Every structure is written in structure tokens, then in C-alpha cells.
Amino acid sequence: MTPRKGLNRRQFAIRGLQLLGASLLAGCDALSQRDWFASMLERAEGLTRTVQKIIVSRRALAREFTDADRSPVFRGNGTINPSEPEYQALASTGFAAYRLEIGGLVERPASFSLTELRSLPSRTQITRHDCVEGWSAIGKWKGVRLATLLERVGVKPAARYVVVHCFDALKEGGDKYYESLDLEDALHEQTILAYDLNDERLPLTNGAPLRLRIERQLGYKAAKYVRRIELVEGFAAIGRGKGGYWEDRGYEWYAGI
Amino acid sequence: MALPERRIYRHALPTRLSHWLTALCLVVLIMSGLQIFNAHPSLYWGERSDPERALLRLKAVETTEGETRGITEILGREIDTTGVLGASREGGGELEERGFPSWATLPGPQWLAMGRRWHFFFAWVFVLNGLGFGLWALVRGHLARDLWPTGSDLQGIARSIVDHVRFRHPTGAAASRYNVLQKLSYLGVIFGLAPLIVATGLAMSPALDATVPWLPGLLGGRQSARTVHFVATFAFVGFVAGHLFMVTVTGLWNNTRSIITGWYRIRFKGGMDDTA
Numbered sequence: 001m002t003p004r005k006g007l008n009r010r011q012f013a014i015r016g017l018q019l020l021g022a023s024l025l026a027g028c029d030a031l032s033q034r035d036w037f038a039s040m041l042e043r044a045e046g047l048t049r050t051v052q053k054i055i056v057s058r059r060a061l062a063r064e065f066t067d068a069d070r071s072p073v074f075r076g077n078g079t080i081n082p083s084e085p086e087y088q089a090l091a092s093t094g095f096a097a098y099r100l101e102i103g104g105l106v107e108r109p110a111s112f113s114l115t116e117l118r119s120l121p122s123r124t125q126i127t128r129h130d131c132v133e134g135w136s137a138i139g140k141w142k143g144v145r146l147a148t149l150l151e152r153v154g155v156k157p158a159a160r161y162v163v164v165h166c167f168d169a170l171k172e173g174g175d176k177y178y179e180s181l182d183l184e185d186a187l188h189e190q191t192i193l194a195y196d197l198n199d200e201r202l203p204l205t206n207g208a209p210l211r212l213r214i215e216r217q218l219g220y221k222a223a224k225y226v227r228r229i230e231l232v233e234g235f236a237a238i239g240r241g242k243g244g245y246w247e248d249r250g251y252e253w254y255a256g257i
Numbered sequence: 258m259a260l261p262e263r264r265i266y267r268h269a270l271p272t273r274l275s276h277w278l279t280a281l282c283l284v285v286l287i288m289s290g291l292q293i294f295n296a297h298p299s300l301y302w303g304e305r306s307d308p309e310r311a312l313l314r315l316k317a318v319e320t321t322e323g324e325t326r327g328i329t330e331i332l333g334r335e336i337d338t339t340g341v342l343g344a345s346r347e348g349g350g351e352l353e354e355r356g357f358p359s360w361a362t363l364p365g366p367q368w369l370a371m372g373r374r375w376h377f378f379f380a381w382v383f384v385l386n387g388l389g390f391g392l393w394a395l396v397r398g399h400l401a402r403d404l405w406p407t408g409s410d411l412q413g414i415a416r417s418i419v420d421h422v423r424f425r426h427p428t429g430a431a432a433s434r435y436n437v438l439q440k441l442s443y444l445g446v447i448f449g450l451a452p453l454i455v456a457t458g459l460a461m462s463p464a465l466d467a468t469v470p471w472l473p474g475l476l477g478g479r480q481s482a483r484t485v486h487f488v489a490t491f492a493f494v495g496f497v498a499g500h501l502f503m504v505t506v507t508g509l510w511n512n513t514r515s516i517i518t519g520w521y522r523i524r525f526k527g528g529m530d531d532t533a
Contacts, residue, residue: 025365028285032364032371044378052464060467072303073479126481128304130463132369135296135306136479251371256464257377 049254058184062215065126071137074197076205077175082168082225095209104230107154114195114209120144123192131219132251141213143194155183159231162186163238164212167225170245179223180235180243181214190195190215193226218255220246265433267271267521269399275390276516282383283497285375287490288363292372298356304478312484317344317354325352380458387451403435404444411439425506429525446496450489457486
């Protein structure tokens with residue numbers, strides 16, 4: 001009889017542990033749903049940003065690699081071919097009619113065709129793209145510095161953020177993709193609007209005709225299919241107010257880690 | 258006749274606090290870490306993640322009969338791990354593609370954004386707690402007095418290993434001190450494994466990499482850092498398993514009480530003057 005009793009006790013202990021584990025898990029999942037708890041966790045983002053801004057100098061450059069370091073295939077993630085009729089119409093003519101509009105808090109709102117953008121001074125950089133999911137790819141980007149464009153249109157003193165509006169919605173008929181960055185990152189040397197990837201025109205899957213490259217943050221900040229740029233004082237009135245498509249869905253606005 | 262015994266104050270308050278905070282952080286960090294891992298359940302070496310060069314991959318495949326199987330691919334070898342790795346059931350439902358099962362991740366359902374929130378919040382607690390404890394241990398002499406192995410400790414390593422294997426644990430005054438294997442494993446974890454996990458975690462930050470490019474460079478790249486972060490975490494889990502095992506076999510209640518209240522009971526085999 002004794003062994004059976006022991007077995008029962010062990011079974012009892014295992015059941016107990018399972019129950020305890022399950023209720024702890026359920027508790028944690030319930031906590032994740034609570035606003036106060038989520039905003040407590042979010043405080044870590046502010047701490048991370050503050051500390052990283054202290055440690056990482058404004059001018060620090062992301063590492064630039066050589067041609068040999070490039071990924072054989074540069075993966076396209078998220079939207080890989082926007083279905084929006086307006087976008088498809090532009091794409092069918094090789095984006096000949098495309099114009100990048102820059103507006104909002106600027107002195108001289110302007111728009112640029114791809115030919116005009118290509119005639120401006122360019123920057124080429126071979127950098128590593130780090131996705132929030134965990135993968136990395138290395139590609140050679142060529143484009144025009146965002147700083148060059150902002151200089152042309154003249155940023156008004158009240159402007160604090162650059163909002164990048166995109167053509168694509170991740171789900172058909174859903175919210176359009178957008179992103180925002182502060183002026184420090186916007187004026188950074190490696191922040192460019194890329195029109196070439198690996199010495200060829202930016203492919204559809206990687207954000208044609210124009211994508212943002214912001215090299216010191218995660219991939220979701222590097223918005224693809226850029227449609228227009230807007231300078232703003234704050235982004236509370238845009239989308240759901242968190243400063244980007246993924247930010248509106250719980251991801252950090254500061255994506256330095 | 259009952260052996261004579263004495264109670265000693267074994268663990269100072271900062272040790273106890275830091276111990277339990279670390280335990281809490283580890284549980285949350287590992288589970289939220291697995292949630293993050295699940296967003297791309299593969300590991301690589303170097304800077305890039307070329308799909309065909311994965312060292313480890315958890316995936317789901319569909320058999321010709323239309324059945325879902327979970328596969329763990331390590332260095333090109335495939336192991337069927339259905340139900341746990343690659344494909345598992347969430348809440349008793351259908352088999353779904355999933356790196357680690359929902360009972361091992363925080364939150365349970367696939368929710369990368371929330372997993373990151375948990376992870377980075379508790380990463381800060383883990384780091385600040387570790388720094389605080391390290392500083393306290395250094396300044397107040399805990400490190401030099403209790404953790405740093407002495408010359409005779411090191412000479413006795415072989416004997417200590419044999420003793421451990423034979424489950425012969427110190428009694429008397431010797432039980433009031435950490436033995437040499439304890440000292441080395443605690444030092445290894447506090448000053449080796451934990452900093453390595455933090456450093457490899459930071460090496461995945463694109464912002465920090467811009468400032469300290471040598472950090473991922475040390476390991477040959479960001480994807481290597483991610484792999485080491487993962488492996489070192491499982492080494493930490495291994496330490497915890499060994500730790501819990503030793504805690505259990507050397508007196509579960511006495512050990513648990515001492516890490517909660519500080520007080521630890523020592524039995525003397527040959528009377529109070531046994532100072533072996």
C-alpha cells in the first residue's frame with residue numbers, strides 16, 4: 001500500500017504545481033491586459049531611451065559593412081506588394097508620376113519626383129537591418145538624406161517630429177502604415193530615403209519607390225512605400241496617437257533595443 | 258540522542274532580497290524571452306540570419322496525411338517534437354505552429370509587443386538588482402569573506418567533487434560556510450553567466466551597436482549574440498536546476514528558511530567543538 005500512497009502524494013504534488021503554474025500564468029496574462037500594469041511596464045521604455053540617449057552620441061554611426069557581407073536575399077516583411085489601386089497605378093508606370101510631398105510645419109512645402117530625388121546628393125550605406133522579430137539582413141542602400149530634403153523645405157521652429165505616411169495598409173482596408181521620428185534621428189547622417197537596394201531600383205517587396213532607412217533603430221521604424229512626409233509638433237492626433245502603425249499596436253516608439 | 262544544534266544568521270538581508278528578486282526576474286525574463294524568440298524561432302551565427310544557415314530552427318510541417326508535426330532542427334538534424342516544440346496546442350485546441358508552447362511563454366498567446374514590455378522592464382530590475390548586490394557584496398566584504406575561494410578551498414576541489422557525488426555534505430562549522438563548489442558556481446553565475454546574458458542582450462540593440470560596435474563584434478555578430486543569449490540562458494536554467502537539487506538534498510526546509518529569514522540550523526556530529 002505504501003508505494004501507492006507515495007504515488008498519490010506525488011501525483012497530488014504535481015497537480016498542485018501544475019495548478020499553481022497555470023494560475024500564475026493566467027494571472028500574468030490578466031495583468032498584461034490591465035492598463036495600469038501595461039503602463040508600468042512601459043516606463044522601462046522611457047528609461048531605456050533616456051539611458052541610450054546618454055550613452056549613444058547623436059552622431060554615432062551604425063556600423064557599415066562591405067559588399068561581401070550582404071545578405072544573398074534581402075527579405076521583405078510586412079506588406080510586400082500594396083494592393084491599393086492608387087499605388088498599383090503608380091507602380092504600373094514605374095512610378096513616373098510619383099511625387100514625394102513634404103508638408104506640415106515647414107517654411108516652403110514642396111514635392112519631389114523620383115528623378116529630382118535622384119539628382120540630389122546621395123548617400124550609399126551597407127547596413128544591417130534588425131527586425132523586431134529577431135532576424136537581421138544586410139543590404140546596400142542608396143538614397144537622399146532626409147536632412148537634405150528638410151533643409152530645402154525649411155523646418156519651422158515648432159516642429160519636433162517627422163511623420164512618414166505610407167501607401168500601404170497591412171490589412172486590406174485597414175489603417176495605413178506610418179512612422180515618426182524625432183529631429184535628432186531625422187537629421188542623422190545615415191537617415192536616408194532610399195531609392196536603390198543593392199545597386200538596383202528598390203524592389204516592390206522592400207518598399208518601392210522610396211523607403212526610410214533609420215539605422216539605429218529596429219526595422220519597423222524604417223517605413224516602406226513612403227507617400228508623403230509631414231512635420232508636426234506632436235503625433236497624438238495621427239492614427240491612434242502613438243506615433244506609428246506598430247506603436248499603435250503596443251510596440252515601443254523608441255525602437256533602439 | 259539528538260545531535261547538538263545551533264542556529265546561525267547565514268544570509269544577510271541584501272542577499273535574501275536580491276536572491277528573491279533575481280528568482281522573480283529569471284522566471285519572467287526566461288518566459289518573456291521565449292515569447293520574443295517565438296517571433297522568429299531560429300538561431301544563427303554571425304551578423305545575418307540567412308534562412309539556409311540556421312543552427313537551430315523550430316518549425317511545423319504538414320505530413321502527406323495532412324497532419325501537423327512540430328519539428329526541431331538542430332545543425333541540420335530533424336527531431337519530431339510535436340506538442341512541445343515547433344507545434345503545440347494552446348489551451349487544448351488544435352496543433353498550431355509555435356516555437357515554444359504557450360505554457361512556457363509570457364504572455365501565453367503569441368503577443369510579441371507585450372513580451373518585449375515584460376522583458377525590458379524586468380531586464381532593468383535584473384540589472385539594477387545585480388549591480389546593487391554586486392556593489393554591496395564588494396563594499397561590505399560579503400564577496401571577500403564568503404564567496405571568494407581560499408587557497409585551501411581550491412586545493413580541496415577534488416575532494417569536494419567526490420563528496421558531492423557521494424552526497425556527503427558538510428556538517429558542523431563547515432556547513433556554516435559555502436563549500437568550494439558553491440563558491441565557484443555562485444561566482445561563475447554572478448560574475449560570468451549573468452553579465453554575459455546582459456551583454457549579449459545589449460549587443461542585439463541597434464542603438465548600442467552604433468556606439469560599441471565591438472560588442473557584437475566580439476562574438477562575430479548580432480545573430481551570434483542572440484544565439485549566445487539563448488544558450489547562456491539555458492546554462493542559467495541548468496544552474497538553477499542544480500541549485501534546486503542541492504537545496505533539496507541538503508535540507509529543503511532549513512535552506513528555504515535561511516534564504517527567507519536568514520536563520521540556518523547547523524547540526525554538530527561530534528559535539529559543539531567540532532570545527533572541521
